[in-house]
Amino acid sequence: MNRLTSKIRDIPDFPKPGIIFKDITPLVKDPAALRLAVHQLVQPFLGRDITAVAGMEARGFIFGSLVAWELGIPFIPLRKPGKLPYEVQSVSYDLEYGSAELQAHIDAVDSSDKVLLVDDLLATGGTAKASCELIEKFGATVVACAFVVELDFLEGRDVLKGYETHSLIHY
Numbered sequence: 001m002n003r004l005t006s007k008i009r010d011i012p013d014f015p016k017p018g019i020i021f022k023d024i025t026p027l028v029k030d031p032a033a034l035r036l037a038v039h040q041l042v043q044p045f046l047g048r049d050i051t052a053v054a055g056m057e058a059r060g061f062i063f064g065s066l067v068a069w070e071l072g073i074p075f076i077p078l079r080k081p082g083k084l085p086y087e088v089q090s091v092s093y094d095l096e097y098g099s100a101e102l103q104a105h106i107d108a109v110d111s112s113d114k115v116l117l118v119d120d121l122l123a124t125g126g127t128a129k130a131s132c133e134l135i136e137k138f139g140a141t142v143v144a145c146a147f148v149v150e151l152d153f154l155e156g157r158d159v160l161k162g163y164e165t166h167s168l169i170h171y
Contacts, residue, residue: 004040005169007033008149022149022171024120028062038066040168041118041146045071050143051113052076056102056131057083063148064118071116076109078102078131089137093130100127102134111139122147122167125159132163 007027014021027033041063054076055064061077068075081090081101088103109115115135122128122145132142145160150167157165 004033004037004148008169022121022151024059024062024148027148034066037148037168038063038070041067041148041166042070044166045116045144045146048143049114050116052109052140053116053118054078054104054109054131054135055118056127059120060118063120067116067118067146076104076115076135078104078134089134091130091134091137093126093133095126096124100130102127102130104134104138109135109138109140113138113140114143115140116143117145117163118147119145120148122150122156122160122165123154125154125156128156129159132160 007030009023009026011021011023027037050071050073052074053064053068055061056078057080065075081103084103084105087106089106090101090103092099092101117131119128128145135142142163144164144166147167149169152170
């Protein structure tokens with residue numbers, strides 16, 4: 001795991017003072033590290049009955065689409081409002097500083113789908129939980145959630161109780 005950890009850059013005071021942002025840009029810039037991260041994200045789910053991968057805008061698209069490609073299954077983009085041109089299903093959720101919303105096309109997920117949710121970072125768990133709720137609004141099942149980085153001290157895993165959670169790097 002050290003190879004991946006060395007590719008996560010700390011950016012102090014971003015987006016506001018006191019926050020240390022975990023920047024994945026060096027990881028995605030290094031093809032070998034990116035390949036390793038995707039391999040390690042996929043590994044626990046090989047041979048499992050997963051029919052689609054969902055990823056949240058924006059960095060979840062990077063890892064989610066690569067995981068879907070590796071598994072040979074569809075990718076479902078979960079987008080911010082106003083980004084999808086077709087009819088959508090949506091879920092609203094609260095953040096520390098306000099509220100947000102995620103959307104997916106109404107035909108993106110089938111009730112028989114078994115979905116792996118993938119994102120770059122698990123922090124407080126609010127976005128991941130809302131993503132699970134959006135997938136479940138379609139009648140589909142969230143099989144598990146997978147993250148490159150987990151900020152353990154923010155206890156996002158607790159918000160995802162009841163969902164299998166897999167993270168590569170813990171801070």
